[in-house]
Amino acid sequence: MKIWQRAFMLTVVPAATALAALLHQPDFPQPTPHHFTKIDYNGNPLPHWSGPWACVCDQRTGLLWEVKTDSETIHDGLWTYSWYQENDGEFVAASSNPGTPTNGLGRDTFNIGTPNNGDCYFEDERCDTADLIRRTRKEQLCGEQNWRLPTTGELHSLVFTDAKAGQPKIDTAYFPKTKRGDYWTSEQGESLQKVYKHLRRGALAVSFVDGQSITIPHRNAAFVRLVTENSKSCH
Amino acid sequence: MTTNRKSLRWILLHSGAGLAVICSLLTGLRIASLARPQVARFEELLPQGQVIELHFASAVAITLIVLIYIAYRLIGGRRAAGHAQVLQWPGWHRAIIRAGYPLLLLSLVSGWLLFAGGARGVRDLHYLAAFGVLVYLALHAGLYLARWGRQSLLRIALPYWGPRSLRRWMVGSTLLVFSVLLFTGVWSATREQSHLPLTVTHIPLLHPEHPPMAIDGRTDEPQWQGAAPITVYTDGGANFDEGETEVTLRALSNGEEFYLAVRWRDDTESLAHLPLMKTERGWQVQQQGFHNFDETRHYEDKFAVLLSSSCTFGAAGTTHLGRKPLKDRPANWHGKGYHYSSNGQLHDLWHWKAVRTNDMFLADDNFIGPPDQARPGERRYTAGYQQDGKESGAYVMNWQWYKPGVILPKRLPPDPKQLAALQSAGGDASEWVIPWFDYKPYSPKQDANYPEGTVMPSVIYNSNRFEGDRADVRARGYWQDGYWHLELARKLVTGSPLDVPINDGTCLWVSAFDRAQVAHTRHTRAIRLNFAPENSR
Incomplete structure (x- = not known):
């Protein structure tokens, strides 16, 4: 190779490399596929890093989940609810007053649990699970009407053990405003233990402090995340 | 060709110098890319990761090689080099080689001045000298390669292999071992003995005549009068005056709590x-x-203190520069890098924010740990930079x-x-x-x-303030006449697994942010806490 050829190579190769580096800027990060999909208020899917969103579809289970907010609407994550079910499974307008007498099983003639013993802004009286279900169905959150309390197994499917320090055991990037506390399930009639033993039976909740199930009295004020299946936006 | 060969010692020195200079240049340009967007444009050519320590190690190596080379020339290398000069060059190439010496010297002197404490303009001088060395390398190596091709590579890689006496072997081996030991010793001393000492003055837990310490940003309590200040030059941040500000620190402890008073120049109060x-x-x-997590205009002023039992360069070794220093984790948006611990050690990070935490009378108690897992729902990945847990408040x-x-x-x-x-x-x-x-x-x-x-x-x-682990650091600052004044306090030992206990030998680093999200100032040498004995006052 002649001198001019070597000189050409020694000039062109570094210059071309520098020019290529200058012209080719690295791509910005892109989202990776995930089993959760954000769903907007009207039931339309959103890209992973978009928002705001009102529901999350879990592709693994086909369940559509309510997402909590800090908007002071009925979906605010701060609101708590006592466990209450009207007409043995039919969730309709609450008619009972706080302190409605129940029998020893936490059940009156038609209803189960304790009405109006949680804290929220959206009811004239205090709140129970039937209130949130009734209102969420009425507003057709994410285009759905069949909102209900999740089973223990369904709620456990959201437990995320790799949560950051001090955060609830859930993927907070999809489920913000989740509290480190107990979330009601639909399963009730379980025997209460220890200090609650005298109340005989309560309902199951999942604690997002540690991801474990716990039976607590219906009268307790716990958090709620509703779920629906066979939804149009999650199947 | 054999007659063209250099001696083994020349080849060792030349190769060592070449490798160290190239390492220093590449790592230095990566460091420069933090504050110089024009260098960041070439980021794909620059190394990523823990480049700061590598930069200092190469500086030590270059300095020692220069000293050894001077000794080599003085003792007899000049004669040997004269004899070995077989390839004939015109005078202008000799001029290029000669021009390299002052450039290298300027680079070394400015670099060590920065290491010693820095001063206005030295960073620019260091940057210009580095570019001079880059041009020198291109001309020096490029001209040899263009003129002699592979022959020039063989000449600097393969030594003359003639008969040598046992004495020459012994002397050569001894010198080589001595050089390696010298480098190891100097590098170890540079790492372990270069800290800036900050005396933590002891104050009584209760003093009948002194009021309790109030964390209000004002160091008007008599306890502060006995605290010896140190001033640390920091630079490389966004805004400020040329990106530089001097930070003055004072420290106290009453055996239960640690108090830190900070003052830094910032011409504008950004809220x-x-x-x-x-x-x-x-x-x-x-x-x-902000969309790329690198806001430098519409942002509050901030101040950060990193505490660690490690005093390693690069903020206890947590600084990993580059867009994607972790191959199996997401890239960052701004290309600057991440803080994370690569050995599992946990480091404390106090992050005072002029708006978001100042009215809480707190600094955000954060930590730097091992790189977090990628979380698909989060647009911003922060690697090891995480927040302590909190019970409530935000x-x-x-x-x-x-x-x-x-x-x-x-x-x-x-x-x-x-x-x-x-x-x-x-x-x-x-x-x-x-x-x-x-x-x-x-x-x-x-x-x-x-x-x-x-x-x-x-x-x-x-709510009014954080509660729980994230609220361990009390802090309050105020801005007056072009300076921020900040007072921080924390228990020496909080009991939290996410907090570093503060004791004698704990190292800290400080960074000021002038309406910048991540573009903070920085300093080279760790500040090492030196707890004064209780009866020293």
């Missing part, structure tokens, strides 16, 4: 943290880099979801007069924080009361 502005289309977040931003375009605020003030102070003068610190219940949930009807051009704060306190 407008990503403010919202009403436009023709709706509310917009004022930003020019600030939230006044938008339902951030977008570069129009956003919907979470809350609006019921009366437009509540924003009056912010529309012209800018308002004081308290007006840039929204107490949750002073505003109401957003409604289009209420929104109609706000004309275009209205400016609204974006930081909402939804």
Whole structure:
């Protein structure tokens, strides 16, 4: 190779490399596929890093989940609810007053649990699970009407053990405003233990402090995340 | 060709110098890319990761090689080199080689001056010298390669292999071992003995004549009078005056708590943290880099203190520069890098924010640990930089979801007069924080009361302050006459697994942010806490 050829190579190769580096800027990060999909208020899917969103579809289970907010609407994550079910499974307008007498099983003639013993802004009286279900169905959150309390197994499917320090055991990037506390399930009639033993039976909740199930009295004020299946936006 | 060969010692010195200079240049340019966007444009050619320690190690190597070379030439190398000069060159190439010496010297002197403490303009001089060395390398190596091709490579790689006496072997081997030991010793001394000592003056837990320490940013308590200050030159940040500011530190301890008083120059008090502005289309977040997590205009002032039992260069070895220093983790948006621990060790990070935490009388108690797992739902990956847990309390931003375009605020003030102070003068610190219940949930009807051009704060306190682990560091700052004054306090031992106990030998690093999200100033040498004995006062 002649001198001019070597000189050409020694000039062109570094210059071309520098020019290529200058012209080719690295791509910005892109989202990776995930089993959760954000769903907007009207039931339309959103890209992973978009928002705001009102529901999350879990592709693994086909369940559509309510997402909590800090908007002071009925979906605010701060609101708590006592466990209450009207007409043995039919969730309709609450008619009972706080302190409605129940029998020893936490059940009156038609209803189960304790009405109006949680804290929220959206009811004239205090709140129970039937209130949130009734209102969420009425507003057709994410285009759905069949909102209900999740089973223990369904709620456990959201437990995320790799949560950051001090955060609830859930993927907070999809489920913000989740509290480190107990979330009601639909399963009730379980025997209460220890200090609650005298109340005989309560309902199951999942604690997002540690991801474990716990039976607590219906009268307790716990958090709620509703779920629906066979939804149009999650199947 | 054999007659063209260099001696083994020349080849060792030349190769060592070449490798160290190239390493120093590449790592130095990566460091420079933090504050020089024109260098960042070539980021794909630059190394990533823990380059800071590598940069200092190469500087030590170059310095020692230069000294050894001078000794070599003085003792007899000049004669040997003269004999070995077989390739004939015109005088101008000799001039290029000669020009390399002062450039290298300038680079070394400016670099060590920066290491010693820095001063205005030295960073620029170091940067220019580095570019001079880069040009020198290109001309020096390029001309040899162009003129002699492979022959020149063989000449600098393969030594003359003639008969040598046992004595020469012994002397050569001894010199080589001595050089390696010298490098190891000097590097070890540089790493272990270069810290800036900060005396932690002991004060009594209770003093009959002294008031209790108030964390208010004002060091007017008599206890502070006995604290010896040190001043640390920091640079490389966004804004400030040429990106530089000097930070003065004083420290006290009463055996239970550690107090740190900080003062740094910042010509402007920046409190407008990503403010919202009403436009023709709706509310917009004022930003020019926040979308890529590198805001440098519409942001609050901040200050950070990193504490660690490790005193390793690069903020206890947590600084990993580059867009993607972790192959199996997401890249960062700004290309600057991540903080994380690569050996599992946990480091403490106190992050005081002029708006988001100052009214809580707290610094955000964070930590730097091993790189977090990638979380698909989070647009920003922060590697090892994480927050301690909290029981309650927080600030939230006044938008339902951030977008570069129009956003919907979470809350609006019921009366437009509540924003009056912010529309012209800018308002004081308290007006840039929204107490949750002073505003109401957003409604289009209420929104109609706000004309275009209205400016609204974006930081909402939804309770008074953090509670729990994240609230371990009390802090309060105030700005006056071009300086921030900040007072921080924390228990020496909190008991939290996410906090580093503070004791004699703990190292810390400080960084100031002038309306910048991540572009902070930095310093080279760790500040090492030296707890004074209790009876020293």
